[in-house]
Amino acid sequence: MKRVLLAPKARSFLLSEASYLRDHNPRAAERFLERMREARRSLARFDQLGFAHDALPINGIRRLIVGDYVLDYFPGDTVMIVAIRHARQSEVPIPTDDIADFESPRPPKLGED
Template identity: 40%
Template structure:
């Protein structure tokens, strides 16, 4: 069973920010990030409970390269609500 995966406005903005930063410094790194995120979306659609438990009840985390994708189940859907650089102090949700 696959579920629909979608990103909140904040997660979309964070993803766009990472991609823009990487594109400026290394287009190949930006391409790898986009591809890794696409694989993460596919993985979450097939296995929505695959990540580790998040700090907040009902949330989970999936490590994608140097980034932590925070998400939660919304009925039959998965909502990605944050994409943070794992090397930063505020990366955990």
């Protein structure tokens, strides 16, 4: 199973959206968080979910639709989610300024490469 990490802006959106929903409808917040957990579990198993398209702004990025939300991610040994947003915000550009600033993967143990 692959690791699935969040870029800082994706993590920030996830937390702020959960907080906003919790203030207005706690049940909706729990559903949102569960959908995001399930999406991460799915991406950990199948990193080619969603779709790639020439219209996506970064070469190699894929897009996964999860309910009312759009997740943009890079597949690979470690799946990196670079953006999460509500579908109504789908025209918001994918942040490229922090592409290399993902959660740090755990350092390898002695003897691992």
